[in-house]
Amino acid sequence: MGAPTSSFLMGKKKIGSPKLLFKNLDLTPIHPILWTGLHQYGPGRPVEYQPEWDLRALLLRQLEQIPYVKDLVKRLRRNPYLRKVCGYESRAPCEAHFSQMKGRIGAEGFRIIEAWLRREALRLRRSQPLSAVGLVQAAGLDGTSLPAWSSRDPHDTRRGLGDPDARLGRGKKGFILGYQSLFLVDIEGFPLGHVEAPLNVNEKQLVEELLDGVLGECIEVELLAADSQFESQAVFDLLESLKVDHIIAWRRLKGRENPPDVLSVRDRIDVEGPEWKKAIYKRLRAVVEGFNGRAKSRLAYERLTWQGLGNTSIHVGLVLMVAYAVCIAAYGIGRPELRQSVAFFA
Numbered sequence: 001m002g003a004p005t006s007s008f009l010m011g012k013k014k015i016g017s018p019k020l021l022f023k024n025l026d027l028t029p030i031h032p033i034l035w036t037g038l039h040q041y042g043p044g045r046p047v048e049y050q051p052e053w054d055l056r057a058l059l060l061r062q063l064e065q066i067p068y069v070k071d072l073v074k075r076l077r078r079n080p081y082l083r084k085v086c087g088y089e090s091r092a093p094c095e096a097h098f099s100q101m102k103g104r105i106g107a108e109g110f111r112i113i114e115a116w117l118r119r120e121a122l123r124l125r126r127s128q129p130l131s132a133v134g135l136v137q138a139a140g141l142d143g144t145s146l147p148a149w150s151s152r153d154p155h156d157t158r159r160g161l162g163d164p165d166a167r168l169g170r171g172k173k174g175f176i177l178g179y180q181s182l183f184l185v186d187i188e189g190f191p192l193g194h195v196e197a198p199l200n201v202n203e204k205q206l207v208e209e210l211l212d213g214v215l216g217e218c219i220e221v222e223l224l225a226a227d228s229q230f231e232s233q234a235v236f237d238l239l240e241s242l243k244v245d246h247i248i249a250w251r252r253l254k255g256r257e258n259p260p261d262v263l264s265v266r267d268r269i270d271v272e273g274p275e276w277k278k279a280i281y282k283r284l285r286a287v288v289e290g291f292n293g294r295a296k297s298r299l300a301y302e303r304l305t306w307q308g309l310g311n312t313s314i315h316v317g318l319v320l321m322v323a324y325a326v327c328i329a330a331y332g333i334g335r336p337e338l339r340q341s342v343a344f345f346a
Contacts, residue, residue: 018060019085021345024332025325027052030113037104053087054101055113060086062322063346065300070095107310107317114317115217117324121190122219124331125339128188134218138187138280140288141210141226143203144296145171146196146312148178149305158200163307169199179304179312182206184214184221185288189340190327191320192219196313204232211242223247225284228265247281295319298342 027034034051060082061072076083076092083092105113122131130137148166153159159177160166166177178199184192193214195206207230215221221244228249239246249263249271258264263273263281271278295301299319306315326345330338338344 017085018063018082018345020333021063021325021329022056022059022085024329027055030116033105033109033112036109048091049093049097050087051101051105054093054098056086057088057093058098058318059322059325062299062318063342065298065303067300067303068305069098072098102306102311102314107313110314110317114321114324117321117328118192119217121324121327124328125188125190126331126336127339128186128190131186131190134220136186136192136219136221138223138225138284139192139221140185140187140284141182141207141224141230142185142285142288142292143180143182143206143229144292144301145169145176145199146179146181146304146316147171147176147302149307150177152177160307165198165307165309165312167198167200169201171199179309180206181301181316182210183288183291184210184224185284185291187284187287189287189291189294191291191323192221193217194316194320196309196316198309203229204235207235208238211238211244215242223280225281227285247277247284249281294340294342295323298346299323 031052034055038047038051039045040047057072057076060066061069064075066072066075073092073095076086076088083089102110122128122134125131128136148160148163150160150163150166152168153161153164158168166179168175168177169180170176171178176199179196180199180201180203181194181196182203183194186192193210195210195213197206211221223245224239225247226249228251230248231250235248236246247263249265250258251265252258261274263271263277266272271281292301299322301316301319304312304315306312322342323340326342327339329345330336330341
């Protein structure tokens with residue numbers, strides 16, 4: 001066969017790579033967090049693997065949807081390209097090294113790293129310039145279940161055997177053992193924050209913790225939309241105290257007539273009420289559900305292979321870190337239209 005024509009080469013789709021992603025991700029500002037508990041100065045054994053390399057490796061695991069850390073180690077040892085992408089040279093660390101890293105930095109350290117990446121992504125996102133100064137005009141709220149990596153305790157089937165923090169609760173397809181995440185997502189599908197809890201905890205109880213974490217980072221949300229699961233006077237009072245307007249669908253209850261100016265659930269999914277509220281509600285519900293779908297299909301959200309609530313928060317934090325890194329890299333290469341395209345950099 002002859003050589004490919006120039007027209008074919010010109011029409012061939014250009015794709016990115018993990019190397020392009022990490023090349024545009026400067027981790028220098030978070031060095032103090034990454035180096036927590038490591039020997040840096042004076043006599044003693046030097047650090048063999050830079051913690052920046054380890055963080056890239058954990059992000060690579062989510063990006064490439066590698067099931068287990070032991071599989072990540074195998075890939076790094078067998079693939080020189082992936083080792084170089086992360087920063088390793090001829091050797092790669094063992095599985096225990098990543099467990100030690102998680103324990104050394106802790107859930108709070110990973111939360112700080114995630115918050116820094118979120119601020120960088122918000123600062124660069126020109127499509128929503130107000131978010132660069134912390135003003136989010138509208139956001140959607142939604143939760144999703146996360147299966148635990150554990151079997152049930154035979155003496156108490158409501159909790160996990162290997163993971164005692166996991167609880168039995170209602171998932172999308174029935175009752176499962178696991179956790180849940182509550183996400184806050186802006187009108188473009190950009191995640192603003194998350195909080196995790198055992199699956200038997202009512203989602204309403206997580207709203208205050210989530211908003212305290214997001215609003216505590218100098219982010220101001222003007223309007224919040226959520227489904228009827230969050231219809232509660234306690235939630236309404238919380239949002240009023242935080243000066244956040246809301247569009248939350250009301251359930252139809254026997255013996256109660258909903259006010260005419262609110263949205264009411266119809267046929268379990270659809271809503272009825274003022275047209276302008278319906279338009280905003282459906283738009284925000286669509287973007288938050290779209291983010292949930294991307295996290296599950298592209299970022300291995302449901303592949304939790306760590307145990308404990310703290311490790312679950314770290315896992316979900318790594319999922320969001322990849323989303324933020326993709327946004328940062330897209331603006332770094334001058335392709336803002338790729339700010340949500342995880343597949344381009346995978």
